[in-house]
Amino acid sequence: xxATAVNYFGLPExxxxxxxxxxxxxxxxxxxxxxxxxxxxxxxxAILEASQQVELFDDELWVEPYKIGIQxxxxxxxxxxxxxxxxxxxELREVVAPIIEFGKFPIILGGEHALSLGxxxxxxxxxxxxxxxxxxxxxxxxxSYEGNPYSHASVSYHIYKGLPNPLITQVGIRNxxxxxxAWLEEEKPRINIFWAxxxxxxxxxxxxxxxxxxxxxxxxxxxxxxxxxxSTGTPEPGGMSWNQLMELIKLLCVKRNVVGADIVELAPIKxxxxxxxxxxxxxxxxIGYRFAxxxxxxxRY
Numbered sequence: 156x157x158a159t160a161v162n163y164f165g166l167p168e169x170x171x172x173x174x175x176x177x178x179x180x181x182x183x184x185x186x187x188x189x190x191x192x193x194x195x196x197x198x199x200x201a202i203l204e205a206s207q208q209v210e211l212f213d214d215e216l217w218v219e220p221y222k223i224g225i226q227x228x229x230x231x232x233x234x235x236x237x238x239x240x241x242x243x244x245x246e247l248r249e250v251v252a253p254i255i256e257f258g259k260f261p262i263i264l265g266g267e268h269a270l271s272l273g274x275x276x277x278x279x280x281x282x283x284x285x286x287x288x289x290x291x292x293x294x295x296x297x298x299s300y301e302g303n304p305y306s307h308a309s310v311s312y313h314i315y316k317g318l319p320n321p322l323i324t325q326v327g328i329r330n331x332x333x334x335x336x337a338w339l340e341e342e343k344p345r346i347n348i349f350w351a352x353x354x355x356x357x358x359x360x361x362x363x364x365x366x367x368x369x370x371x372x373x374x375x376x377x378x379x380x381x382x383x384x385x386s387t388g389t390p391e392p393g394g395m396s397w398n399q400l401m402e403l404i405k406l407l408c409v410k411r412n413v414v415g416a417d418i419v420e421l422a423p424i425k426x427x428x429x430x431x432x433x434x435x436x437x438x439x440x441x442i443g444y445r446f447a448x449x450x451x452x453x454x455r456y
Contacts, residue, residue: 160203160204160206160207161227162225162226162227163180163202163203163206163225163227163435163438164206164207164209164211164221164225164439165206165207166221166225170221170222170224170225171224171225171226171227172224172226173226175224176223176224176225176226176259177223177224177258177259177260177446177449178223178224178225178226178259178260178262178442178445178446179226179228179254179259179260179261179262180225180226180227180228180262180264180438181228181231181247181250181251181254181261181262181263181264181274182199182200182203182227182228182229182230182231182264182266183199183230183231183233183247183263183264183265183266183270184196184197184198184199184200184230184232184265184266185231185233185265185266185267185269185270186266186267187235187236187267187269193388193422194388194422194423195265195266195267195388195419195420195421195422196266197422197423198264198265198266198419198420198421198422198423198434199230199264199265199266201421201423201431201434202264202418202421202431202434202435202438203227204431205428205431205432205434205435206435206438206439208432208435209432209435209436209439211439213439213440213443215443216443216444216447216450216452217452218443218447218450218451218452220439220442220443220446220450221439221442222450223442223446223449223450225442226259228250231246231247231250232246233246233247233270236269236303236305237303237305238299238302238303238304238305240305243272243273243305244269244270244272244273244274244276244305245273246273247263247270247273247274247277248273248274248276248277249277251263251273251274251277251278251415252277252280252281255277255278255281255414255415256281260413260414260415260416260442260445260446261274261277261278261415261416262415262416262417262418262438262441262442263415263416263417263418263419264417264418264419264438265417265418265419265420265421266419267307267388267419267420268291268295268307268310268373268375268419268420269305269306269307269309269310270417270419271310271314271373271417271419272305272310272313272314272317274371274415274417275287275314275317275318275371275373275415276317277415278369278371278414278415279317279318279319281414282369282414283319283320284319284320284367284368284369285318285319285320285367285369285370285371285414286318286320286322286323286324286366286367286369286370286371287311287314287318287322287323287324287370287371287372287373288324288326288362288366288370288371288372288373288407289311289323289324289325289326289373289375290326290327290372290373290374290375290378290379290395290400290403291311291325291326291327291328291373291374291375291377291378292327292328292329292330292351292375292377292378292389292391292394293308293328293330293331293375293377293389293391294311294325294328294330294331294332294335294339294348295307295308295309295310295311295312296309296311296312296315296331296335296338296339296346297309297312297332297334297335298312298338307420311323311325311346312338315344315346320367321344321345322345322365322366322367323344323345323346323347324346324347324349324362324365324366325346325347325348325349326349326357326362326378326395326403327349327351327354327378327379327394327395328348328349328350328351329350329351329352329391329393329394330389330391347362347365349362351393351394351395352393354395354399357399359402359403359406360406360410362403363406363407363410363411366407366411367411368411368412369411369412369414370407370411370412370413370414371413371414371415371416372404372407372413372415372416372417372441373416373417373419374400374416374417374418374419374437375387375419375420376418376419376420376421376430376433376434377389377390377391377394377420378394378395378400379394379395379396379397379400379433380392380393380394380395380396381394383396383397383429383430383433384430384433385424385427385430386421386422386423386424386427386430386431387420387421387422387430388420388422397433400437401440404440404441404444405444407444408444408445408447413445416441416445418434418437418438418441421434
């Protein structure tokens with residue numbers, strides 16, 4: 156029988172024990188409001204399995220990012236969050252808060268996008284100027300969806316409403332409803348949208364300049380083009396390429412203090428491994444970029 160992977164990237168204890176780790180990976184197999192394709196609850200496990208095949212030497216950074224130390228936490232289990240829920244995603248908030256206080260970098264693996272409300276809230280408690288860089292195909296600015304304000308389709312609206320100093324920059328958007336447009340035009344919130352249809356004219360420095368110093372990075376995998384990321388509930392055509400995403404995250408980590416991140420909405424397709432591996436590689440690249448200078452990488456990278 157094949158052994159079950161015990162931590163992301165199959166690391167030995169010297170590089171995965173809590174006392175030796177600067178990174179804490181938090182799997183959250185939460186799925187309650189997916190509206191088309193299902194299976195986001197299987198995302199963290201699929202990334203875990205694929206991560207065992209990720210080469211640990213980064214040929215771009217010319218280091219082994221895992222040496223910063225990467226702890227794998229137990230999966231966070233949460234009951235479905237509804238309009239009656241008194242403290243939405245409180246379980247995740249309570250897991251992420253001490254990670255931040257101990258000076259570690261939390262990366263949450265979903266699960267559906269709604270769970271970002273819990274991890275963002277924990278980061279905002281520590282960083283009042285927190286802003287959000289959201290990679291996504293959808294604006295997610297509905298006040299509620301199908302009667303649930305804590306739907307994956309409403310996550311950006313409620314993150315915005317919950318931030319002490321609301322500021323969100325969305326990149327890759329190519330799906331938005333008339334109701335969301337009406338809210339944006341009437342409210343004029345501090346939400347900067349870089350539309351996917353204009354991606355050949357994006358200026359990455361301009362994107363990063365819209366953000367505050369402390370940033371939470373949330374990546375809905377449907378922000379990527381459906382040609383390389385079909386394993387998601389609503390795979391929209393016309394999305395970002397892998398290299399575009401890498402350039403954006405790299406510049407973000409050089410110019411801002413990234414205090415937390417998540418990767419959400421991977422819905423694995425049986426016998427189609429490439430999207431799972433992409434998500435695992437994305438996880439490793441975020442770690443590499445975030446800790447590049449501490450790992451001894453020259454700024455010239």
